[in-house]
Amino acid sequence: MNNINVNAYDHVIKKNSNRVPNDFNPIDLQKNFLSLLIAQIKNQDPTDPVKNTELTTQLAQINTASGIEKLNKTVGNFSYDINQSTNLQVSSLIGHQVMIPGNQIIHTKDVETKFGIELIGKATSLEIHITDSNGKILHSIKKTEDNMHPGIYNFTWDGKDFNKKSVESGKYNILIKAKNQDKNVQANSLKQALVHSIILSHNNNDPIIDLGTSGNTILSNIREILP
Numbered sequence: 001m002n003n004i005n006v007n008a009y010d011h012v013i014k015k016n017s018n019r020v021p022n023d024f025n026p027i028d029l030q031k032n033f034l035s036l037l038i039a040q041i042k043n044q045d046p047t048d049p050v051k052n053t054e055l056t057t058q059l060a061q062i063n064t065a066s067g068i069e070k071l072n073k074t075v076g077n078f079s080y081d082i083n084q085s086t087n088l089q090v091s092s093l094i095g096h097q098v099m100i101p102g103n104q105i106i107h108t109k110d111v112e113t114k115f116g117i118e119l120i121g122k123a124t125s126l127e128i129h130i131t132d133s134n135g136k137i138l139h140s141i142k143k144t145e146d147n148m149h150p151g152i153y154n155f156t157w158d159g160k161d162f163n164k165k166s167v168e169s170g171k172y173n174i175l176i177k178a179k180n181q182d183k184n185v186q187a188n189s190l191k192q193a194l195v196h197s198i199i200l201s202h203n204n205n206d207p208i209i210d211l212g213t214s215g216n217t218i219l220s221n222i223r224e225i226l227p
Helices: 006-017 026-041 054-093
Strands: 095-102 104-107 112-117 123-131 138-150 151-157 170-180 183-185 189-196 198-199 209-210 217-220
Touching: 095 112, 104 112, 104 189, 112 123, 112 170, 123 151, 138 151, 170 189
Parallel strands: none
Antiparallel strands: 095 189, 104 170, 112 151, 112 189, 123 138, 123 170, 170 183, 198 209, 209 217
């Protein structure tokens, strides 16, 4: 075991303590390491000098620490570039119509209203009902096929009831029943909404999408961007 002059180390540490930055800096760490190494060599026991293997090990450790810090900075810069690119793409959604999960649509009188469903599994039959706040069915869509694949299906409601009378503006509900032969299949309703603005996140979370009267949502909830 080598005998080291502790006072020599204290002198080096005090000499460099005023310029150690708050954040980890590989260059400062290397400088401090070299200063400590020189102090160690100067104050080593002549009868038991520091071995080359010990110096090599210490140097390898400092290089490893420096390499890890450089890698962290590279990954951080790469992540920042990805976030900036994502934010730019998200901002391009402003003014576009999108489809998001929701079982309630907002209808304007005498204007066609788009909505959709997200079919989770294969189905052979599909029933969609649009109802008012009292549960009265105003419009129905029935679809029967040998094999409807999972995915998104879009529909349009002309805003008229079974008597061909235009309904008033307001909120209406979507009810879905999907089956594969006699087994129920999960299907989620989708509503159309206009992107008004984007609230970008600074902590890598999903940006908040402002949909006006349809409320807010997040990017991962958008199922489709309409043309």
